[in-house]
Amino acid sequence: MDGLESVLVVNFGQDADAYEGLTDLKQLDAQQQIDLRAAVVVVRGEDGKILVKDEVADNPIEGTATGGIVGLLLGVIGGPFGILIGGSIGLLGGVLYDVDQEEHTESVLSHVSRSVRVGHPALLAEAIEESPEVVDTAMAGLGGTVGRYPAAEVEAEISAAEKAQRAAKKKARKELREQRGAKQKAEVHARVEELKARLRHQNAAAPASTAA
C-alpha cells in the first residue's frame, strides 16, 4: 500500500475500548484499508513499567509486535528514560512530586510516553495509511483520540535516545552539585521537611517496603 508510515497512539475514554480498537485496526488491515505492521494494547503500571495486554503482528516469522519499531518504542518509554521524558511520574511513582506540564517541547518520544498513562490502556500501532481519515473515524467511533507521528521521526528519536539519556544524566548531576553549593540551609531544611511529610503521608496511605 502506498501511503505514509506512521506510529499511532490512541487514548480512549473507556478503558475497554482499547481492545475494541485493536480489533478494528485488524479489520481495517484485513479489508486493506490500512497496512497494519504491528499493534499493541499497553498499560503503564504504578511503577512506570509498560505491560503489553494484547497484540497483533504483521509477520509471524519476522517476529512479533514487540520486535519492530513498536517494540523499540515500548522499550524506550517503559524504561527510566521514558519515564523521565514523559514527566508524568516524579519520584516515588509520582506521589512525592509531579513534574508534568512544564514546558512544551516537540519531542515525539515525550508525547508518546506521556500518552501511555498509569492504569489506562492505550493502543499503539505502526501502520501505513493512505489518509488519516480511515483510522481516525474508526477510533472516534470508539471514543478514541489518535496521536499520529511519522515513523521516520519516531525512529530518528529512538536512535538519539541513548545520547539524550547521557546528556540528561550529566545535566542532572551538574544541577544537583550546583544546587548543593548554592542553596541556603533554611531553604534546604524546609524543602526536606516537606518531602518527608509527603513520604510519611504516602507510607500511611499505602504501607509498603518498596519505593518508586
Next chain:
Amino acid sequence: MNESLLTEYNVVAVSFEKDDMAYAGLARLKQLDADALIELRSAAVVEREPDGHVTVKDTTGKEEWEATAGGGIIGLLVGILGGPLGVLIGGATGVLVGSLFDLEDEDDTESVLSAFAAKVRPRHNVLLAEMREPSDHEVVDGVMASRSGSVLRSHVADVEAEIAATEKAQREARKKARKELRHEREAKQKADVEAKVAELKAKLPNHRGNVPAGTTS
C-alpha cells in the same frame, strides 16, 4: 563515649563483598548505638531490583523505621535512588531488565546522590544509615572493614541539599533530554538512523518469539 565527641552528622552507604554481611553490619550499628559510640538515626539494608527499583529488606526496627526513617532521610534516599532520577544519575542502566541503553561511563561530577545511586547496584545488598559519629569515623569504618565492607560517606547537610534539589534536577534533565531528542531528530541522517535502529532492534528481548502464538493478524 562522651556525647560531645559525636560531632558529625553523616549518611553512609556500605557495600559488602558478601551480601549477607549487610545484615551483620546493621546489627553492629545498632550495638554501637546502644553502647553510645554513635547515635543511629535510621538505617536499612536495601537492594536494587533488576528493574531498577530499590527495596528495603531490613531496618533498624519496625517502630523506629515507621516513626522516623519511613519519612526520614534514609526513606527519602530509598525513594530517590529507586526512582527514574536515581536510576539515571546512577549510571549502569544497561544491567537493568528492559533497558536498551547503558550509561556506565566515567563522569567526574561530584554529585553526592549520584555516588549513592551508583553504590546501590542491582542484586546486591547495601547498608544505608544516618548517624551522628565522631569526626575520625574510626568506630564505624573499623566495624565495616572487619566485614569487608566499603564505606561511602557524606555529610547529612550535603545529602539534604541535593535531595532538596532533586525536583529541579529532574526537570532540567527532562528538558535537556527532550531538547536533545528534537535536535537530533532534525539533524540525523537517514542512514545513521537506520543503522542505529537495527542495532537496537537486535537488542530487544522479545525479538523472534517469546510471545504466544495466535496473536498475528
